[in-house]
Amino acid sequence: MTNLIQELQKVGQSVWYDNIARRLLATGEMQRLIDLGVTGVTSNPSIFEKAVSGGDDYDEDLRALSASGLDAAAIYEKLILRDISEAADILRPVYDRTGGADGYVSLEPRPALAYDTEGTIAEIRHFHHALGERPNVMFKVPGTPAGIPAVEALIGEGININITLMFSVSHYEAVSEAYFSGLEHLLAAGGDLGKIASVASFFVSRVDTVVDKHLQELIEGGRSELGGLLGKAGIANAKLAYRRFEEAVRGDRFRALKEKGARVQKVLWASTSTKNPAYSDIMYVEGLIGPDTINTMPTETLNAFLDHGSVRPSLKSELDEAERTSAALGEAGIDLGRVTEDLQVEGVRLFGESLDKLIAGIKEKQRLLAA
Numbered sequence: 001m002t003n004l005i006q007e008l009q010k011v012g013q014s015v016w017y018d019n020i021a022r023r024l025l026a027t028g029e030m031q032r033l034i035d036l037g038v039t040g041v042t043s044n045p046s047i048f049e050k051a052v053s054g055g056d057d058y059d060e061d062l063r064a065l066s067a068s069g070l071d072a073a074a075i076y077e078k079l080i081l082r083d084i085s086e087a088a089d090i091l092r093p094v095y096d097r098t099g100g101a102d103g104y105v106s107l108e109p110r111p112a113l114a115y116d117t118e119g120t121i122a123e124i125r126h127f128h129h130a131l132g133e134r135p136n137v138m139f140k141v142p143g144t145p146a147g148i149p150a151v152e153a154l155i156g157e158g159i160n161i162n163i164t165l166m167f168s169v170s171h172y173e174a175v176s177e178a179y180f181s182g183l184e185h186l187l188a189a190g191g192d193l194g195k196i197a198s199v200a201s202f203f204v205s206r207v208d209t210v211v212d213k214h215l216q217e218l219i220e221g222g223r224s225e226l227g228g229l230l231g232k233a234g235i236a237n238a239k240l241a242y243r244r245f246e247e248a249v250r251g252d253r254f255r256a257l258k259e260k261g262a263r264v265q266k267v268l269w270a271s272t273s274t275k276n277p278a279y280s281d282i283m284y285v286e287g288l289i290g291p292d293t294i295n296t297m298p299t300e301t302l303n304a305f306l307d308h309g310s311v312r313p314s315l316k317s318e319l320d321e322a323e324r325t326s327a328a329l330g331e332a333g334i335d336l337g338r339v340t341e342d343l344q345v346e347g348v349r350l351f352g353e354s355l356d357k358l359i360a361g362i363k364e365k366q367r368l369l370a371a
Contacts, residue, residue, distance in 0.1 A: 005037030007311040012291025014102050016040035016268070018298045021051035022058055025086045036306075039094050039102035041087050042162070042201075042270070042296045044140070045111060045351045048080055049358040053365075062362065063369050072362040076355075080107065081130055088134045095136040100197060101263070106162045107131075108140035111352035114165075120150040128159055138162040138199065142348060143171045148178045155182025155198060158191050164201045164270070165347040167340035172241045172267075175200045176248045179265045183257050194261035199294060202241055203271040204284050206343055207336075208234040212276065214334050226332055231279050233329060235287045236322035237336065242267055242290065242315050249292070268294040273301045282309050290315030 005015045017033055020043045024030045030041070052058050058079055065075045087105040095103030109123040124139040131137050141147045141154065142165040154161050155178070163175045179198055187193055211233040215226050245267050248254060254262070272284035272295055280286070281304045285295055290313055297305065329336055 003036060004306055004309050004311060008289065008295075009037060011289060011311065011313050012293070013289055014039045014266075014294045015302070016042055016104075016294050016296040017302065018042050018270070018272075018296040019047055020083055020087055020105070021047075021054075022083060023055070025083065025090065026057075030087065030090055033302075034091065034094060038302075039091075039098070040294065040296070041091065041105040042268075043080075043084070043106060044108050044164075045355040045358065048076075048083075049354045049361070051083075052076075052079060052358055053361040059365070059369060062365055066366045066369065072359045072366065075362055075366075076359060081127070084137060085131055085134065088131070088137050091136055092134075100135065100195070103136045104138045104160065104162075104197065104199075105136065106138040106140050108164065108351070111142075111348050111355055114142045114144050114348040115146045117146045117150045117153075120147060121153055124150075124154055124159060124161075125157075135160075135195065138197065140164045140201075142344070143175050143200075144344065144348065148174050151175065151178040151198075152182040152185070155179055155196060156185030156189070156191075158186055158196055160197045162199050162201055162268070165344050166200060166202045166241075167207060167343045167347075168237070168337060169241045169244050170337070171340070171344070172200060172202065172244055173248075176245070176265065180248075180253055180257065183262050187257070187260055192261065193257065194263070197263055198265045199268040200245075200265055201268040201270045201296075202238055203343070203347070204234045204238050204269055204288065205271045205273060205275050206234075206347070207237050207339065208232075208279075209275050210339050210343060211329065211334060211336070214339075215332070218332060223332070226328075229325060229328055229332070231276065231283070232325045233336065234284065236325035237340070238269065238288055239315060239319060239322040240326065242293070243319060245292075264292050266292050266294055268296055270296055272296065273298050285309060286312075287314050289313055 015038050017038050020041055065078055084107045091103040113119040138160040140162045141151050143163050151161050208231055212230050215230055218226050249264050269288045274281045285305045
């Protein structure tokens with residue numbers, strides 16, 4: 001009997017786990033999830049901050065690394081590289097079984113580099129080498145104006161890239177262009193297109209959080225007719241981006257690359273936990289099901305979906321409604337383009353704060369362990 005994760009696979013969607021921690025790797029919990037059908041792992045500075053600061057799982061490493069004279073930033077790098085390498089090795093059978101279509105773990109460089117093209121490229125080259133050039137590691141690059149040329153350059157070098165912090169159709173268009181251009185550079189250099197993989201991570205629930213706030217203000221000001229738009233912007237925005245994805249992969253440019261072995265750059269739905277308790281806790285799973293996609297779920301969302309979810313192809317349905325929602329928001333005075341640009345900036349800031357908090361936490365643990 002198949003479970004719901006396996007049912008998603010039948011319609012072309014993979015489930016990745018939006019979490020990583022030493023305990024998951026050491027206790028066999030990660031392998032249990034893989035046995036259920038989870039085929040990848042994503043991480044970010046917020047996830048690592050919770051993992052390292054949330055218990056004593058890293059204390060032994062912290063003692064040893066502190067004794068070697070490393071500072072907190074260098075210790076952070078050692079800790080994350082160990083977790084990423086172990087997760088990649090656990091996932092390697094999935095990568096091999098799927099011929100490289102799945103089985104990836106993602107690592108993010110320092111958020112401070114989000115507006116530094118050359119710094120991003122240099123750090124990812126460093127991580128790529130430090131991890132032994134494992135074929136099933138992806139490196140995250142934000143879809144910022146400085147991140148886009150870094151994506152093109154790194155894809156052109158044959159390095160797997162997960163483009164993150166995408167919030168709008170225009171973000172997707174820039175990322176898609178960078179992926180195609182990178183593949184063309186790789187092909188011109190004699191590289192094997194079949195050995196490169198990339199995903200485009202599109203954030204969903206955060207859009208509703210901001211748009212709903214604006215809507216509530218308008219509703220309280222007398223625009224009660226806007227109540228029907230609450231909780232609709234995130235999925236509508238994602239569906240319109242997916243439609244653009246389908247147009248891109250059906251185009252002549254990608255068709256020529258595919259004939260040379262290129263893989264589709266799958267769309268990954270990120271930020272899929274429901275922030276508003278008034279909404280379904282699996283709305284960003286059930287509403288975003290379709291081929292050539294990945295949904296990366298945190299623990300609570302994954303458990304909720306396994307408990308009471310259902311599977312039906314939903315991404316290609318009600319596109320007219322998605323267009324009407326987008327148009328209605330504009331008519332109400334809510335500039336979705338401005339909202340999504342602000343969300344990208346805010347995402348970089350929040351990840352940066354998480355990394356700062358983690359470095360401070362490592363310093364405090366060093367002090368306590370020394371005492």
